[in-house]
Amino acid sequence: MRTPVESGDPRIEPAGFRRSLGEFATGVTVITTSLGGISYGMTSNSFASVSLEPPLVLWSIRRESTSYAAFESCSHFAVHILADNQIDLSQRFARSGADKFSGLDCQAGLGEAPLLDHVxxxxxxxxxxxxxxxxxxxxxxxxxxxxxxxxxxxxxxxxRYAVAADHPETRVFDIAGIVPGQDGGEERVLSNLMIRAYSTVAARLETGRKSAGLGLTLMQARLLRAAATSPDKTLEDLLPELLLDFNASQNLLSSMIALGLVAVDGEARMRLTGAGEESLKAIIAHARANEELLFQGIPEDDLATVRRVLAGIVSSQTGGPARATA
Incomplete structure (x- = not known):
């Protein structure tokens, strides 16, 4: 693509500048320290390695952060690279508040910096x-x-949050989709297959949305669906479904409000506007049309089984009824 999606002076258009920086994928870390017997922690993706000899790493903290004074004065800190099942931990430490460590079983490390488990x-x-x-x-x-x-x-x-997957050009599969030399390996793990299947479908729909001129990104479409499915919920209520941290979700919501697709009341509850409902109808119609192409050749009985299974998983986690039928 020769024409950029957006460009400009970062001093005049800071939102676009931030979105452009977001094109650089990073890991997610939680940095902790202790000062005066009080534990501090925050989520950061600015972590980077610097040197092997001596072994040096760096990260940066916003001067307006409530934890700034502690990290500016600390003698030690601990960097935790989060595992892919620790989104909740990332979101916990991305928010402001004094109870971030409540309920966590932490050990004291060097300089009394709290050490988190399962990273x-x-x-x-x-x-x-x-x-x-x-x-x-x-x-x-x-x-x-x-x-x-x-x-x-x-x-x-x-x-948004993501998980690592081997690039298709670096992996060789047999006709059944199993890695040669393994007895099934990760390709027989259902959650891995579901992640890869979702990525395939999402990529197809994202490409289709752009070519159809619907004008919304994957995450904007996801927020529309979430707000429609759970009306009068706050942005924080929908974080588990959006799979974004709070700051990124706020940016996403702001873009939807600016487009006139979502309205927020005085208690931060969200609802679709009339334009948002029409946009969601177009997205759903487009998704159904693309699914017909994407799933052609797959027996309807198999698709019905998949719908029942996925609906059952969703209802077991949310407590709501399963909507898919045979």
Whole structure:
């Protein structure tokens, strides 16, 4: 594509600048420290490795953060690379508040920095240097201890959470879709197949939406559906369904309000506007048309079974009735 989707001066158009930065996929970390007997923690995706000799890492903290004073003065901090099943932990530490560690079983690490469990990797660091970074402070840490676990990492890209999958050009499958040399391997794990199937369908619908001129991104369409399915819910209520952190969700909601598709009342409850309902109807009609093409050749009995199974999974988690029928 020769023509950019958006461009400009980041000082004049900061929202577009942030979306452009979001094209760079990162991992998700929670950084913790302790100061004066009080534990502090925050979610960050600015983490990066710097040097092997000496072992140095860096990350940055916004100067307006409520935890800024603690990290500016701390002697040690711990960096936790989250595993792909820890979205709830990411969202917990992305919010402001004094009870972030409530209910968590944390050990005390170097400098009394709290250590979180079940992560993909962890680095305990002594604070080495701090550098001015505009509206952020860049913190350099020397790694004193590290540990790594056999867990896939949580990723963040384009304003939403993601999981890692091998690029199709780097993997070779047999006709059944099983990795050669394995007795089924990860391709027999149902959750992995569901993730890959969802990615295939979502990519097809995203391409179709653009070519059909519907004008909404995948995440905007997801917010429309979520607001329609659960009217009068707040943005925070819908975070588990959106799979976004709170800040990214706020940006998404702001874009929908600006388009006149979603309205928010004085108690932060969301509802679709008339234009939003019409847009959602167009999206659903487009999705059905694309599904007919995407699933052609698959027996209707098989599709009915998939609908029942997926509806059953959803109802078991939400407590609501399953809507799919045979």
């Amino acid at each position: 993909a990797a962890r680095f305990e660091c002594s604070r080495s240097q701090a550098y001015d970074g505009g509206d952020h402070l860049i913190l350099l840490g020397e790694v004193q201890r590290y540990c790594r676990y056999d867990r896939p990492p949580l990723l963040f890209a384009k304003g």
